[in-house]
Amino acid sequence: MSSFSSKVVLILGTLLAASPALAQYAGTWVARHPGGGAVTLTLEQQGPGEVVGKLEGNGASFEVDADVRADGLVGMVSGAEAMVYLTGRLAGDSLQIMLVEPGPGGEPNMRSARQIVFSRKL
Numbered sequence: 001m002s003s004f005s006s007k008v009v010l011i012l013g014t015l016l017a018a019s020p021a022l023a024q025y026a027g028t029w030v031a032r033h034p035g036g037g038a039v040t041l042t043l044e045q046q047g048p049g050e051v052v053g054k055l056e057g058n059g060a061s062f063e064v065d066a067d068v069r070a071d072g073l074v075g076m077v078s079g080a081e082a083m084v085y086l087t088g089r090l091a092g093d094s095l096q097i098m099l100v101e102p103g104p105g106g107e108p109n110m111r112s113a114r115q116i117v118f119s120r121k122l
């Protein structure tokens with residue numbers, strides 16, 4: 001096999017290996033808001049290793065931009081007046097999302113962390 005062919009096979013293998021992980025996160029997820037109502041997280045594959053989408057609930061809508069890593073999602077949720085860090089991981093049939101506000105220096109303030117457990121909307 002030529003060097004070029006080996007590289008093509010390696011790249012295709014990497015993309016195919018990443019696709020199932022992306023597909024696991026893509027879709028619509030719902031959770032109950034503590035104050036009543038629902039929170040909806042809609043994710044779609046943007047490119048290799050990246051998902052984008054919307055987090056909506058309680059009349060607010062935020063953009064989601066996250067990378068898919070071996071240990072889960074890592075990214076940002078942002079809106080007109082707010083930005084928070086996002087981490088997430090699959091746990092059985094649920095998606096556990098942690099939202100963390102930035103501290104005074106812009107780094108994650110773990111004391112502000114809130115977890116939301118989503119179920120896939122069928």
